[in-house]
Amino acid sequence: MTNKLKYFIGNWKMFGDFSSYKIIYKINQYVPKHKKSKVVICVPNILIDFFKKRLKKRNLSIGAQNCSHREGYGPFTGAVSAKMLKKMGAEYIILGHSENRQEGETPQLIKKKILSALNQKLNVIFCVGEKLKDKKKGKTFSVIRKQITKSIDKKFNKNKIILAYEPVWSIGTNKIPRVNDLEKVIKFIKSDFKRSFKTKKIPKVLYGGSVNKKNVKSLSIVKEIDGFLIGGASQSAKKFIDIIENYYK
Ligand code: PGA
Numbered sequence: 288m289t290n291k292l293k294y295f296i297g298n299w300k301m302f303g304d305f306s307s308y309k310i311i312y313k314i315n316q317y318v319p320k321h322k323k324s325k326v327v328i329c330v331p332n333i334l335i336d337f338f339k340k341r342l343k344k345r346n347l348s349i350g351a352q353n354c355s356h357r358e359g360y361g362p363f364t365g366a367v368s369a370k371m372l373k374k375m376g377a378e379y380i381i382l383g384h385s386e387n388r389q390e391g392e393t394p395q396l397i398k399k400k401i402l403s404a405l406n407q408k409l410n411v412i413f414c415v416g417e418k419l420k421d422k423k424k425g426k427t428f429s430v431i432r433k434q435i436t437k438s439i440d441k442k443f444n445k446n447k448i449i450l451a452y453e454p455v456w457s458i459g460t461n462k463i464p465r466v467n468d469l470e471k472v473i474k475f476i477k478s479d480f481k482r483s484f485k486t487k488k489i490p491k492v493l494y495g496g497s498v499n500k501k502n503v504k505s506l507s508i509v510k511e512i513d514g515f516l517i518g519g520a521s522q523s524a525k526k527f528i529d530i531i532e533n534y535y536k
Pocket residue numbers: 298453457458459460495496497498516517518519520
């Protein structure tokens with residue numbers, strides 16, 4: 288349906304143990320069927336090294352889901368830095384997820400996290416999106432603009448940043464935006480990013496929030512979407528594979 292590379296990124300959240308290897312194994316076996324798709328599974332830190340070592344012929348990339356804003360090593364009990372994740376084998380990292388913003392992550396803190404991840408040459412999946420009350424007040428664009436400009440510095444390497452539009456009200460709720468609205472937001476993010484950072488490069492923008500095998504077909508109509516960030520459904524090989532399968536149908 289399209290020749291452009293599409294991302295299918297799984298976000299396992301607080302899920303998984305050694306027995307979950309079977310899930311990633313099945314997804315890994317499936318990936319070569321769709322050469323135009325890039326599959327990344329973002330897993331808990333404790334599984335990154337284990338999965339990387341066990342998957343002999345790896346067709347997908349492994350990512351992390353957050354990191355400390357502190358760089359390198361230091362006296363920060365329980366903290367894990369981007370450097371540590373990189374050494375464990377992470378290639379991607381999700382930052383700015385609304386579940387972490389909810390826990391108190393500020394745009395300034397996210398900015399430090401993005402910088403530390405970029406310093407380790409990790410690919411950053413930077414999440415933005417409005418809450419329901421913002422949407423109702425017609426503030427979707429202004430909220431997203433603020434999230435982007437407060438956490439991305441002009442000097443950051445934009446080639447290593449993928450944006451993920453995740454309306455907070457759509458995460459884990461089975462609600463997705465109307466196709467028309469979604470198209471407008473994705474177009475806005477792309478054009479506003481270019482304008483804000485005075486760059487010609489159009490950023491990759493994913494959609495995330497309740498993506499499943501049923502709604503992916505309607506989401507695929509929005510050709511500006513460069514892929515999907517998939518939470519709940521990525522915790523099952525079948526559900527994740529069905530999404531890719533239906534996308535290309
Ligand atoms: P969901 O989560 O697919 O379960 O809605 C998406 C996300 O939080 O990235």
